[in-house]
Amino acid sequence: MSGRCVVCRQKSLEDALLHSGQFKEALQAVLDWLYKVEPQLGDDQLVHGDTDTVASLREEHAVSHHTHTRLSVCLSVITCRF
Numbered sequence: 001m002s003g004r005c006v007v008c009r010q011k012s013l014e015d016a017l018l019h020s021g022q023f024k025e026a027l028q029a030v031l032d033w034l035y036k037v038e039p040q041l042g043d044d045q046l047v048h049g050d051t052d053t054v055a056s057l058r059e060e061h062a063v064s065h066h067t068h069t070r071l072s073v074c075l076s077v078i079t080c081r082f
Helices: 003-041 051-080
Strands: none
Touching: 003 051
């Protein structure tokens, strides 16, 4: 194996390690978020009928959905690199 091939292989391995670290960080961020919101995802929660409560719950849902979408996109971008 020539010196150039060794350097190229080493660079490829270093890049793979870097991407692996980024994947682990992104995955950990998703897991942290999931553990944080998981208790709120139960179907057995009562929803009161007043309009202020419903509006507040819809807003919370929109924020959670936006965060989930953003994290999903980040994760899919990272997984596509592998």
